[in-house]
Amino acid sequence: MTGPxxxxxxxxxxxxxxxxxxxxxxxxxxxxxxxxxxxxxxxxTRSFPPFKDGASAYFAxxxxxxxxxxxxxxxxxxxxxxxxxxxxxxxxxxxxRPGVMERLGYGWTDLxxxxxxxxxxxxxxxxxxxxDSQRPAYDMVVQARGGVMSITGERDREPVRVGASIGDIAxxxxxxxxxxxxxxxxxxxxxxxxxxxxxxxxxxAMLEHAIALTSVTGEAPRPCGARHPxxxxxxxxxxxxxxxxxxxxxxxxxxxxxxxxxLPLATDPRxxxxxxxxxxxxxxxxxxxxxxxxxxxxHWIELxxxxxxxxxxxxxxxxxxxxxxxxxxxxxxDVLDRAGHPAYVAAGNPIKMSTLADPTTRGPxxxxxxHRQAILDWLAQG
Amino acid sequence: MTGPxxxxxxxxxxxxxxxxxxxxxxxxxxxxxxxxxxxxxxxxTRSFPPFKDGASAYFAxxxxxxxxxxxxxxxxxxxxxxxxxxxxxxxxxxxxRPGVMERLGYGWTDLxxxxxxxxxxxxxxxxxxxxDSQRPAYDMVVQARGGVMSITGERDREPVRVGASIGDIAxxxxxxxxxxxxxxxxxxxxxxxxxxxxxxxxxxAMLEHAIALTSVTGEAPRPCGARHPxxxxxxxxxxxxxxxxxxxxxxxxxxxxxxxxxLPLATDPRxxxxxxxxxxxxxxxxxxxxxxxxxxxxHWIELxxxxxxxxxxxxxxxxxxxxxxxxxxxxxxDVLDRAGHPAYVAAGNPIKMSTLADPTTRGPxxxxxxHRQAILDWLAQG
Numbered sequence: 001m002t003g004p005x006x007x008x009x010x011x012x013x014x015x016x017x018x019x020x021x022x023x024x025x026x027x028x029x030x031x032x033x034x035x036x037x038x039x040x041x042x043x044x045t046r047s048f049p050p051f052k053d054g055a056s057a058y059f060a061x062x063x064x065x066x067x068x069x070x071x072x073x074x075x076x077x078x079x080x081x082x083x084x085x086x087x088x089x090x091x092x093x094x095x096x097r098p099g100v101m102e103r104l105g106y107g108w109t110d111l112x113x114x115x116x117x118x119x120x121x122x123x124x125x126x127x128x129x130x131x132d133s134q135r136p137a138y139d140m141v142v143q144a145r146g147g148v149m150s151i152t153g154e155r156d157r158e159p160v161r162v163g164a165s166i167g168d169i170a171x172x173x174x175x176x177x178x179x180x181x182x183x184x185x186x187x188x189x190x191x192x193x194x195x196x197x198x199x200x201x202x203x204x205a206m207l208e209h210a211i212a213l214t215s216v217t218g219e220a221p222r223p224c225g226a227r228h229p230x231x232x233x234x235x236x237x238x239x240x241x242x243x244x245x246x247x248x249x250x251x252x253x254x255x256x257x258x259x260x261x262x263l264p265l266a267t268d269p270r271x272x273x274x275x276x277x278x279x280x281x282x283x284x285x286x287x288x289x290x291x292x293x294x295x296x297x298x299h300w301i302e303l304x305x306x307x308x309x310x311x312x313x314x315x316x317x318x319x320x321x322x323x324x325x326x327x328x329x330x331x332x333x334d335v336l337d338r339a340g341h342p343a344y345v346a347a348g349n350p351i352k353m354s355t356l357a358d359p360t361t362r363g364p365x366x367x368x369x370x371h372r373q374a375i376l377d378w379l380a381q382g
Numbered sequence: 383m384t385g386p387x388x389x390x391x392x393x394x395x396x397x398x399x400x401x402x403x404x405x406x407x408x409x410x411x412x413x414x415x416x417x418x419x420x421x422x423x424x425x426x427t428r429s430f431p432p433f434k435d436g437a438s439a440y441f442a443x444x445x446x447x448x449x450x451x452x453x454x455x456x457x458x459x460x461x462x463x464x465x466x467x468x469x470x471x472x473x474x475x476x477x478x479r480p481g482v483m484e485r486l487g488y489g490w491t492d493l494x495x496x497x498x499x500x501x502x503x504x505x506x507x508x509x510x511x512x513x514d515s516q517r518p519a520y521d522m523v524v525q526a527r528g529g530v531m532s533i534t535g536e537r538d539r540e541p542v543r544v545g546a547s548i549g550d551i552a553x554x555x556x557x558x559x560x561x562x563x564x565x566x567x568x569x570x571x572x573x574x575x576x577x578x579x580x581x582x583x584x585x586x587a588m589l590e591h592a593i594a595l596t597s598v599t600g601e602a603p604r605p606c607g608a609r610h611p612x613x614x615x616x617x618x619x620x621x622x623x624x625x626x627x628x629x630x631x632x633x634x635x636x637x638x639x640x641x642x643x644x645l646p647l648a649t650d651p652r653x654x655x656x657x658x659x660x661x662x663x664x665x666x667x668x669x670x671x672x673x674x675x676x677x678x679x680x681h682w683i684e685l686x687x688x689x690x691x692x693x694x695x696x697x698x699x700x701x702x703x704x705x706x707x708x709x710x711x712x713x714x715x716d717v718l719d720r721a722g723h724p725a726y727v728a729a730g731n732p733i734k735m736s737t738l739a740d741p742t743t744r745g746p747x748x749x750x751x752x753h754r755q756a757i758l759d760w761l762a763q764g
Contacts, residue, residue, distance in 0.1 A: 003563075003567075004563035004564065004566045004567035005563070005566070017590075021590070025559065029559075029563050049612065050594055050595055050598040050599055051598070052598045057594040057597065057598045058590070058591060058594045060594070061590045061591075061593055061594045062590050108736070126707050126711075127707075127711050127734070128734075129710060129711065130706075130707045130710035130711050131706055131707055131710060132706075132707040133707075135687065135692075136690070136692045137692065138616075138629040138631065138692050140610060140616060140617075140627055140629055141627050141629050141692050141693065141694040142694075144618070144626070144627040144694055144695065144696040144697070145627075145694040145695055145696075145697050145702070145705070146697070146702060147697055147698065147699045147701075147702040148544070148545060148546050149608070149696050150545075150696060150697060150698040150699060151545025151546065151698075151699070152534065152542060152543075152544055152545040152546075153535070153536070153542055153545075153608075154535070154536070154539065154540075154542060157536065158536075158607075158608060158618065158625060159608060159618070159625070159696055160534060160535055160536060160542065160605070160607050160608045161534075161607075161608050161609070161610075162530070162534055162544045162548075163530060163532075163533025163534040163535075163592070163603070163605055163606070164530050164533065164534075164588045164589055164591075164592070165588075165590075165591060166544075166548065166588065169588050169590075170555075173552075173555045173556070173559070174555070174732050174733050176559055177407065177411075177555070177558055177559055177562060177733055178733040178734075178735055180559060180562035180563055180566060181385075181386035181387070181411050181562055181733065181735065181738075182386065182735060183566055184386045184387070184562060184565055184566055184569075185385075185386035185737060187566075187569050189737075191737075193735055193736040193737045194735070194736040195733065195734065195735050195736075196734040196735075196736075197732060197733065197734070198711060198732065198734075200705075200707060200708065200711075201708070201711050201713045201730070201732035201734075202732045203702075204702055204708060204713050204714075204729045204730075204732075205713070205729045205730075205731075205732045206546045206547075206548065206551050207546055207699060207702075207729065208399075208403070208440070208443045208444050208547075208551075208728070208729065209440060209443075209546075209547060210545070210546070210699040211443055211699060211703065211727055211728060211729055212432055212439040212440045212442070212443045212726070212727075213432055213699075214699045214700050214703060215439065215703070215726065215727035216432035216433070216434045216439045216726075217432055218700075219700070220698035220699040220700035220701070221545070221698075221699060222698075223542070223545055224545070225540075225542050225543075226531070226535075226540060226541060226542045226543050227543070228522060228543075230431060234520075234522060235522075236526070236540065236541070243540065243541070244526070245522055245523050245526040245527075247520040247522055247523050249520065305517065308518070310517075310518045310519060310520050310523050311523065312523045312524075312526055312527040313526065313527055314526040314527075314531050314532060314541055315526070315527050315528070315529055315532060316529065316532040316533075316602035316603075316604075317529045317532060317533070317589060317592040317593060317595075317596045317602040317603060318596050318600075318601070318602035319529075319602070320527070320528060320529040320585075320586055320589075321593065321596060321597070323527070323582075324512075324513055324514075325508050325509075325512045325513055325514040325515075325582060326582065326583070326586060328511060328512035328513060329508075329509050329511060329512050329580060329582075329583050331583045331586050331587070332586075344594070344597065344598075345593060345594075345597035346590070346593060347586045347587045347589065347590065347593055348583070348586075348587075349587075350556050350579060350580065350583035350584045350586075350587045351556050351559055351560040351563065351577065351579065352509070352560075352577065352578040352579070352580075352583075353560055353563065353564060353575055353576070353577050353578075354490070354575040354576040354577075354578075355567060355571075355573075355575045356563075
């Protein structure tokens with residue numbers, strides 16, 4: 001597949017999610033990704049459920065289209081192969097505990113001397129500096145420590161984790177950005193550099209509103225359920241058949257909403273301004289639901305959409321995978337098996353670019369060490 | 383500030399969050415960002431609370447270091463200035479409803495003919511294609527429709543929104559990746575291209591685990607509170623003084639946890655395997671909390687960290703802003719006022735790169751149209 005990263009080779013030592021997510025994005029932009037996996041078990045996610053046809057669908061969802069070679073980086077012969085790969089690669093990605101690569105003799109200082117063009121992308125729980133650099137991290141640990149859990153959940157109940165693995169994924173996204181930026185810089189300087197992404201840092205980087213609130217008011221925000229903290233109505237409402245969202249973010253939209261729902265509240269002093277609506281939010285929700293419970297979601301979403309009021313359903317993931325807009329955008333793709341038949345489902349590439357093909361399928365996820373011979377042959381051609 | 387995007391000029395028509403978040407990231411990588419704002423009110427976030435010293439801290443948290451010029455894109459004279467800016471810019475960013483730029487005569491087709499090197503980055507709720515392309519979108523609407531709310535919240539209770547604005551922020555991050563990739567491609571081809579990011583697409587792109595589960599089992603996952611859906615113990619626990627996380631993700635870690643807590647459960651058949659632990663999760667949580675309630679969080683976090691068990695606090699945002707690791711990583715920066723004094727607080731840049739300076743401050747957020755004269759002078763120099 002051609003794209004902005006055509007001709008770029010990534011040697012990917014990462015495992016589980018943050019790193020593989022980044023290399024998946026870069027593969028979607030045209031890069032060749034060679035996973036270097038631990039012999040025997042390989043990437044941990046090969047053993048993560050759910051399984052289909054004897055292999056992990058979870059692994060397939062993230063590692064489609066990549067190549068795999070199994071190397072023991074403490075073995076002399078495998079190190080020779082690895083170093084040949086380094087000399088032929090543009091980027092190395094790793095997510096080991098900081099210090100592991102140094103002990104292997106493959107830390108940034110070592111590599112930059114031998115491979116000056118190599119870009120070194122590291123992702124770890126807490127980063128390659130700081131007092132907690134050495135701590136192991138999991139998605140949930142950084143979600144907890146990084147603040148997002150403290151603002152997610154129902155008002156006055158315990159915090160919940162974000163159901164998506166944003167601890168890993170935000171880090172993967174920032175790693176991809178760093179790699180792209182380093183490639184740009186290398187065009188100017190001819191040299192590589194090290195990128196050091198900490199999952200915890202990335203959590204804070206997503207909390208702009210909470211940071212502003214905390215630093216100005218002196219109080220940390222708390223969870224507020226399924227509503228916007230400071231705009232009303234901007235939350236979920238019950239229809240006859242389920243929950244949907246109305247986001248009437250200003251007085252004009254609120255007036256239109258009242259008209260659409262035939263609720264004479266637009267000039268009611270209890271609801272006339274956003275501030276008043278916030279103060280009387282519980283009452284307003286009841287008044288609105290007294291109407292919306294009378295029809296199903298589809299009825300209200302169509303009606304409000306026609307009136308130009310932002311609205312929409314709460315969909316579960318099965319519904320999202322069938323959403324006509326999502327399908328029209330080619331956001332559900334088939335991961336093929338070796339015979340070319342659809343075997344797994346994955347998210348499409350959200351980075352739509354006018355020069356980049358947007359295929360409806362992805363190549364197979366590799367079996368462990370599947371590409372050893374092909375890779376060795378390629379290295380031998382020099 | 384120098385960096386990978388040194389010498390790159392971004393003409394930023396975006397407002398609110400997704401677009402400005404992307405241009406903020408690109409500014410942190412060295413780009414010059416010129417906000418083109420609507421005369422009179424400017425970017426909507428100028429009126430978003432919280433306020434400090436008469437200006438929006440929210441606006442400052444995202445728009446620090448950018449320049450501002452106010453232009454009415456329907457006014458003949460302002461259009462002349464705008465077109466001069468286009469001829470001097472590398473990238474244009476917009477987040478209008480799809481079609482608005484075309485009606486202004488500044489759609490991609492128009493611009494690519496006149497400015498063939500220009501990279502055009504668009505972010506919108508649903509994208510520049512598909513049946514719902516024209517719908518307005520807010521963060522909460524796409525969080526709801528895109529599936530993440532359906533897996534966030536307490537088990538058997540209503541879904542909640544993610545407290546961070548990930549509907550906007552994920553889109554901003556993918557937009558930044560697209561822009562960087564387009565800059566790379568332009569090095570090869572000499573030409574710009576259009577990037578089309580849909581907030582809804584980006585939501586699905588973060589749901590790899592849920593997609594795998596849904597497509598293989600046929601059932602959409604549901605929220606599971608503050609725990610991992612399929613690993614136990616991997617959740618929040620009560621200490622004497624609050625909630626903290628223990629992520630003992632496998633049998634080895636569980637055995638170490640039992641030792642650390644002096645709970646003789648490692649070989650108890652009810653808890654011997656992950657599957658058994660998941661089946662008896664509620665009981666296990668009570669048994670663990672019977673111990674952890676006996677001391678404060680700090681006690682347990684230190685003890686478990688020493689034993690190599692991933693653990694950590696749930697911090698609110700005030701605590702995160704004082705977290706020693708976060709501070710050591712320079713993840714809390716001061717946004718200065720014009721006199722050079724710290725005025726607001728913002729997240730630092732999580733993309734740490736060995737050739738990129740990582741300053742502890744950011745330049746001021748611009749007042750509306752602040753840089754008009756300087757910009758006009760710069761254009762006049764030609």
